[in-house]
Amino acid sequence: MNWIKKYWKWLALVAALIALSGAVAFLPIKDWVKAFSDWVRTLGPLGVVVFIGAYALATVLFLPGWIFTVAAGLVYGVAGGTAVALTGAIIGSTLAFLCGRYLVRKRVEAATKGNKKFAAIDKAVGEQGWKIVGLLRLSPIVPFNLSNYFYGVTAVGFVPYVLASAVGMLPGTLLYAYLGGAGKAGLGGEGGQSPLKWVFLGIGLVATVVVTIIVSRTAKKALEKAGAAKGK
Known part of the structure; x- marks a missing residue:
């Protein structure tokens, strides 16, 4: 069962997609999405x-944040949703970073003190700076929201942090926005979608997931080499 432990996150994503499909079948999802989309527009x-x-x-x-990213894809489509969600994520992660650095620094330091994983990441960031931040965004060893505060107490500079975060968050944002965009296509239109369009949507989704997995695994290997993936 080692493969389950290794790929549980992706299995959870598939399960979530199945659950969403069931929700579409038994709940008035289309009406809810339309109401939300109309309100935003x-x-x-x-x-x-x-x-x-x-x-x-x-x-x-x-x-x-993934809920908002999927919603952005539903409302604004894949490209627009990615842009909107990424902007929100960048601003939010930047605010959390500043809070961690200036407002709640002592609390963050106390919360991470003695944690081998955070110590390894802190050391790696101190040695390689923004590169480690970018890789961690691509392969999140620590939870996204928590990491934003943690980076505030590391040696990484403000501008490098923002730029590395923006680039590193792009693949994941695109994936969830694509899910939302696909949902929008599936829920829109009275006549439904043609089989050919569903095929293209499916191919696009699979390709996006595969690329995200490859990027994540590549980033994880680089982090292990840099020593940032050590500790528990």
């Missing part, structure tokens, strides 16, 4: 600002 450009602000606040408050 009625706000016009302000809707984008509200969405980004909500995402940023959720990040600071340790709320799961």
Whole structure:
């Protein structure tokens, strides 16, 4: 059963997709999505600002960002949703970083003191800076929301942190926005989607997942080589 332990996150993602499919079949998901989409669109450009602000606040408050990313894909499509969600994630992670560095630094240091994993990451960041931050974003060894505060007490600079985070968060953001965009395509239109379009959506989703897995595994190997993946 080692393979289950190794790939449990991806198995959980598949299970979530199956659950979403079941929800679509038995719940008025289409009506809910349409109502939410219509409400955001009625706000016009302000809707984008509200969405980004909500995402940023959720990040600071340790709320799961993937929900907002999927929602962004539903409302704005894959490209637009990725841009909106990534912007919100960058702003939120930056605010959390600044809080960790200036407002709650002692609490973060106390919470991570004695943790071998954080110690290894702290050492690696001190030696290689933004490279480790970017790799950790690609292969999250520590939870996303918690890591934002933790990076605030490391030696990484503000600008390198923001840039590395933006690049590192892009693949995951694209994946969840694609899920939302696919859901939008599946839920939209009275006549439904043609089989050919569903094939293309499926191929695109599989390709996105595969690329994300490859990038994540490559980043993890690089982190192990740098010593940032040590400790528990």
